[in-house]
Amino acid sequence: MPEKASDSETTARPVVSGLSRRARIMRRLTFIVPVTILSLMIIMAIFADLAWLGLPDVGLAPYDPVKMSLPDRLMPPFWDEEGSTEHLLGTDKMGRDILSRLIFGARISLSVSLLVILITSFVGTVLGILGGYLGGRTEAFLMRITDISLAFPPILVAMLLAVSMGPSFVTVVLAISLLGWAAYARLIRGETLRLRQMDFVAQARIIGASPLRIMLRHIFPNVINPLIIIMTLQIGLLIITEASLSFLGVGIPPPAPSWGNMINDGRNLVDTAWWISTFPGIAIALVVMSGNFFGDWLRDKLDPRLRQL
Amino acid sequence: MSDVILEGRDLKKYYPVTKGLLQRTIGWVRAIDGISFTIERGKTLSLVGESGAGKTTAAKAVLLLERLTSGEILFEDRDIYKFSKSQMKAEYRPRVQSVQQNPWSSMNPRMRVRDIIAEPLVVNTKQTKEQIRKRVLELLEQVGLAPNQADYYPHEFSGGQRQRIAVARALALNPSLVVLDEPVSALDVSIRAQIMNLLKDLQNQFNLSYLVIAHNLATVRFMSHSVAIMYLGQIVEYGDAEELFQHPLHPYTRALISASMLTLPEDAEQGVEQIILKGEMPSPLNPPPGCRFHTRCSETQDICSKEVPEMKEYGKQHVRCHHVVYR
Amino acid sequence: MSEIVLKVEDLHTSFFTRSGEFRAVDGVSFHVREAETFGLVGESACGKTVTGLSILRLLPEPAGKIVSGKITLDGTNILELSKKEMRAYRGAMISMILQDPMTSLNPVYTVGNQIAEPVRQHQRIQDKNMVEEKVISALRLLRIPAPERRLQDYPFQMSGGMRQRVVGSIAMSCYPRLLIADEPTTALDATIQAQYIALFKDVQKETDVAIIFITHDFGVVANMCHRVGVMYAGKIVETAATSTIFKAPRHPYTNALIHSVPRLDRKDDRLYSIEGQPPSLLNLPPGCRFAPRCPDVMDICNEQQPQEVEISEGHSVSCWKVK
Numbered sequence: 001m002p003e004k005a006s007d008s009e010t011t012a013r014p015v016v017s018g019l020s021r022r023a024r025i026m027r028r029l030t031f032i033v034p035v036t037i038l039s040l041m042i043i044m045a046i047f048a049d050l051a052w053l054g055l056p057d058v059g060l061a062p063y064d065p066v067k068m069s070l071p072d073r074l075m076p077p078f079w080d081e082e083g084s085t086e087h088l089l090g091t092d093k094m095g096r097d098i099l100s101r102l103i104f105g106a107r108i109s110l111s112v113s114l115l116v117i118l119i120t121s122f123v124g125t126v127l128g129i130l131g132g133y134l135g136g137r138t139e140a141f142l143m144r145i146t147d148i149s150l151a152f153p154p155i156l157v158a159m160l161l162a163v164s165m166g167p168s169f170v171t172v173v174l175a176i177s178l179l180g181w182a183a184y185a186r187l188i189r190g191e192t193l194r195l196r197q198m199d200f201v202a203q204a205r206i207i208g209a210s211p212l213r214i215m216l217r218h219i220f221p222n223v224i225n226p227l228i229i230i231m232t233l234q235i236g237l238l239i240i241t242e243a244s245l246s247f248l249g250v251g252i253p254p255p256a257p258s259w260g261n262m263i264n265d266g267r268n269l270v271d272t273a274w275w276i277s278t279f280p281g282i283a284i285a286l287v288v289m290s291g292n293f294f295g296d297w298l299r300d301k302l303d304p305r306l307r308q309l
Numbered sequence: 310m311s312d313v314i315l316e317g318r319d320l321k322k323y324y325p326v327t328k329g330l331l332q333r334t335i336g337w338v339r340a341i342d343g344i345s346f347t348i349e350r351g352k353t354l355s356l357v358g359e360s361g362a363g364k365t366t367a368a369k370a371v372l373l374l375e376r377l378t379s380g381e382i383l384f385e386d387r388d389i390y391k392f393s394k395s396q397m398k399a400e401y402r403p404r405v406q407s408v409q410q411n412p413w414s415s416m417n418p419r420m421r422v423r424d425i426i427a428e429p430l431v432v433n434t435k436q437t438k439e440q441i442r443k444r445v446l447e448l449l450e451q452v453g454l455a456p457n458q459a460d461y462y463p464h465e466f467s468g469g470q471r472q473r474i475a476v477a478r479a480l481a482l483n484p485s486l487v488v489l490d491e492p493v494s495a496l497d498v499s500i501r502a503q504i505m506n507l508l509k510d511l512q513n514q515f516n517l518s519y520l521v522i523a524h525n526l527a528t529v530r531f532m533s534h535s536v537a538i539m540y541l542g543q544i545v546e547y548g549d550a551e552e553l554f555q556h557p558l559h560p561y562t563r564a565l566i567s568a569s570m571l572t573l574p575e576d577a578e579q580g581v582e583q584i585i586l587k588g589e590m591p592s593p594l595n596p597p598p599g600c601r602f603h604t605r606c607s608e609t610q611d612i613c614s615k616e617v618p619e620m621k622e623y624g625k626q627h628v629r630c631h632h633v634v635y636r
Numbered sequence: 637m638s639e640i641v642l643k644v645e646d647l648h649t650s651f652f653t654r655s656g657e658f659r660a661v662d663g664v665s666f667h668v669r670e671a672e673t674f675g676l677v678g679e680s681a682c683g684k685t686v687t688g689l690s691i692l693r694l695l696p697e698p699a700g701k702i703v704s705g706k707i708t709l710d711g712t713n714i715l716e717l718s719k720k721e722m723r724a725y726r727g728a729m730i731s732m733i734l735q736d737p738m739t740s741l742n743p744v745y746t747v748g749n750q751i752a753e754p755v756r757q758h759q760r761i762q763d764k765n766m767v768e769e770k771v772i773s774a775l776r777l778l779r780i781p782a783p784e785r786r787l788q789d790y791p792f793q794m795s796g797g798m799r800q801r802v803v804g805s806i807a808m809s810c811y812p813r814l815l816i817a818d819e820p821t822t823a824l825d826a827t828i829q830a831q832y833i834a835l836f837k838d839v840q841k842e843t844d845v846a847i848i849f850i851t852h853d854f855g856v857v858a859n860m861c862h863r864v865g866v867m868y869a870g871k872i873v874e875t876a877a878t879s880t881i882f883k884a885p886r887h888p889y890t891n892a893l894i895h896s897v898p899r900l901d902r903k904d905d906r907l908y909s910i911e912g913q914p915p916s917l918l919n920l921p922p923g924c925r926f927a928p929r930c931p932d933v934m935d936i937c938n939e940q941q942p943q944e945v946e947i948s949e950g951h952s953v954s955c956w957k958v959k
Contacts (some may be wrong), residue, residue, distance in 0.1 A: 050341075170319075197409055198414050199409045199410075199414040199415035200414060200416050200417045201417050202372075202374055202408065202409070203407070203415055203416075203475075203478070204428070205372075205374060205376070206372050206373075206402075206406060206407050207402070207403075207406065207428060207429040207432055207433065207478070207481075207482070208398055208402040208403060208429070208432050208433050209428070209432050210432075213432065217417070217420075218417050219427075220419075221417070221419040222417070222418070222419060246369075318779065326875035359826060359827065359828075360824035462839055467913050469913070483893075497679040497680055497852070498679055498852055498854075498893055498896065498897060499679060499892060499893060499896055499909070499910055500913075501896065501897075502896035502897075502898075502908065502909035503909045503911065505898070505907055506909055507907055509906070524825065524826060526826070526900050527855075527897065527899060527900040528898055529896040529901075530898060530899075530900055530903060531898035531903075531904055531907065538637055544758075551903060554900070554903075564827060565826055566900065567830075568826045568829065568830035569826050569829050569855065569900055570855075570856060570880070570900055570901070571854075571855055571858040571859070571900075572859050573858050573878060573879045573882060583829075583830055583834070583859070584830075585830055585831055585834050586827045586830070586831070589795050589797050589798075589828060590825075
């Protein structure tokens with residue numbers, strides 16, 4: 001009597017592959033290119049130096065990013081007549097090596113984004129599932145807070161926090177996270193509301209599963225896909241937010257390099273020393289675009305239902 | 310000897326209809342409005358009706374998925390609404406299980422079949438992993454699946470196989486009563502017979518009681534010992550299944566049976582005609598006064614629109630109608 | 637006998653996907669006459685809906701393709717029509733009713749508007765009063781009470797049964813020669829279903845429209861269809877008049893389908909059931925497609941496909957057992 005599981009294919013609808021060859025190659029490129037760029041950035045961030053292995057002098061960055069050398073100040077990139085191969089991307093107004101700062105900046109900018117993503121997605125998911133599954137007053141309360149959080153201009157809040165706590169790495173992470181969870185909470189609540197109506201949740205109640213078990217075993221695994229998608233799409237947004245804060249002088253305090261404060265450094269010299277702001281700008285643009293492309297790709301891959309997001 | 314496992318007494322469920330910013334209640338949807346029934350041990354009761362009749366709400370109340378507005382549910386002669394939380398968890402929940410209509414949504418897509426069937430045991434018992442593993446394999450065999458299928462995910466199965474998995478899960482805790490909510494209506498015709506036979510075999514093997522929710526009368530006749538026909542939140546005819554199908558007394562039951570009958574072209578030529586009801590079921594927000602069926606009934610009289618008919622006994626049947634012609 | 641409206645000959649329709657060719661319809665032939673209802677019965681994925689879509693040439697592009705065959709409507713091979721000519725046929729000569737009345741109407745337009753669309757499109761009537769007259773007569777044809785007042789209603793103001801009548805009005809508004817109805821009653825309640833079927837019989841008497849009725853429900857077939865084709869895994873395995881199918885089915889699959897359905901007019905203790913599932917359309921058995929599930933299987937069934945045999949007038953079966 002047992003039927004083989006592979007028989008189930010007959011009931012599945014045929015997968016329609018409506019894409020032409022060219023479209024398929026483009027699709028593959030929109031995956032490979034962003035993933036390569038993001039991986040390179042992450043490798044840069046990790047191997048900027050090997051201080052975490054006790055080897056501060058070994059690493060990808062040719063120089064110490066905060067070491068000043070006034071004789072070498074404002075050197076253009078190597079292809080310029082006045083440039084030299086000792087400083088491939090030139091130096092800033094204090095003679096610091098731009099390439100080294102860019103590589104160390106990747107470490108700071110990316111770790112800010114990563115930490116913020118972890119904190120906000122955790123808080124947002126917990127509150128979203130709680131609100132969505134428990135409903136009633138819990139939901140009403142949580143969702144009002146969410147709405148309020150979404151209504152605040154995040155830069156303003158971050159500035160207030162930075163002013164009151166003093167600018168530091170921790171301040172930046174806290175400041176961005178403070179409102180950032182709300183987007184997750186709203187998405188996850190919506191998904192939870194949908195899942196709560198599913199028969200398998202009713203079935204879990206029928207067998208006597210506790211609300212906690214239902215949320216952990218039945219709701220959470222089913223919100224992971226949309227969660228991952230939002231997390232990737234957030235990379236770009238967070239890099240920009242961090243950069244904006246640093247640019248406004250309330251982000252990562254100098255002399256530590258972040259892409260944002262590097263742009264700020266070169267702000268007044270754009271007409272004479274364009275390279276100081278341009279390279280971190282390019283780095284930001286690359287990461288943001290890669291994050292978005294990768295997120296879009298994941299979204300198509302994991303969940304066609306979310307395309308409207 | 311009557312051995313009643315579950316009895317519903319005068320069950321009512323009203324949903325408020327609210328309007329405006331302040332959620333003012335402007336009316337009540339009477340999803341079920343005073344229904345009573347009994348389910349005997351080892352037997353099947355079917356609640357039959359069209360969408361909006363209230364049959365699903367009644368099933369949800371028995372499964373504790375909906376809180377009733379009023380009424381009593383007696384499980385083995387004890388009022389379950391007087392149970393403490395721990396009594397409910399130990400003495401009611403595990404013994405009343407369910408198989409749902411749609412085998413595509415009734416299982417968590419991210420769990421393996423093994424874990425789906427094991428979950429009732431994990432939640433409700435303190436069995437060891439080895440005991441649970443053995444029980445899962447035993448259950449798979451009982452519903453006609455192979456042991457090596459335990460490690461697949463639900464999407465790797467066809468509808469019929471999924472419904473077998475759902476049955477296995479429902480049986481895991483050795484329940485006394487299983488609520489079958491349209492158990493075959495989402496399946497292909499040639500698969501339905503497999504599942505219905507399986508359900509009947511299991512009923513005989515384990516002396517299970519079934520509460521079947523269905524709209525297909527032929528399925529109901531095959532599955533049931535007794536039947537309750539519902540219309541607009543009320544039971545209009547209730548009794549022994551064979552009596553009811555052979556001698557339907559309520560005009561709605563007759564129309565429903567007629568609508569579900571096969572009328573071959575030559576039958577039609579010989580003058581066998583279907584009873585075609587006029588209109589559609591009114592909204593449960595504003596049920597008609599008097600007999601709720603009088604707006605569509607072909608035999609309606611003056612009294613029907615004025616007085617609510619009471620449930621009266623005729624032999625083995627109970628009928629809610631003013632003009633029953635009995636024998 | 638009345639004239640043949642539609643003739644489908646050896647139709648093959650496939651879906652070309654990443655995992656291979658799905659032969660959804662694999663050599664289907666049948667015809668429908670004026671004022672006749674032909675039922676296409678089968679389980680999910682047997683190809684009945686794809687057959688309907690092939691006749692309308694509305695397959696999902698670019699995966700779905702009519703590979704070969706001939707579809708003749710009133711003597712014209714519609715597979716040879718240009719896209720533009722085909723558009724003129726759809727709605728005017730052939731129309732279709734879909735299963736779900738909740739999604740086949742557009743929620744943002746009034747009922748009158750939606751019925752007027754095919755009228756304006758195909759009959760090129762621009763005069764407002766004339767269009768309205770046509771719309772009202774279409775509503776009247778489907779017995780919609782007080783049609784003049786219904787024109788301004790939106791779909792959400794109507795019940796499921798009433799909505800399905802509006803869908804019927806749209807399909808019938810240009811008095812097509814052929815109507816393809818894909819499970820039009822499946823989403824409806826039993827008593828409403830009976831109303832709808834009775835209604836369509838009347839509509840057919842009034843308009844002489846030929847109907848292809850696609851369904852999985854033999855009960856609906858008995859009440860509605862004159863002749864039936866039973867489909868299994870992309871092929872029609874048996875074609876006959878409705879009462880012949882019910883009283884003397886010759887193909888084991890037809891027999892199994894009819895006898896596995898519980899009866900309302902008697903009490904069964906056990907249902908006849910065939911084990912297993914239909915085969916995957918990607919990986920079809922070399923012989924008869926039903927052979928792996930067939931209770932009467934013979935050696936030849938697993939090796940060669942049976943040919944269609946006409947065993948009596950209008951009754952054809954594809955089975956090795958039948959000679």
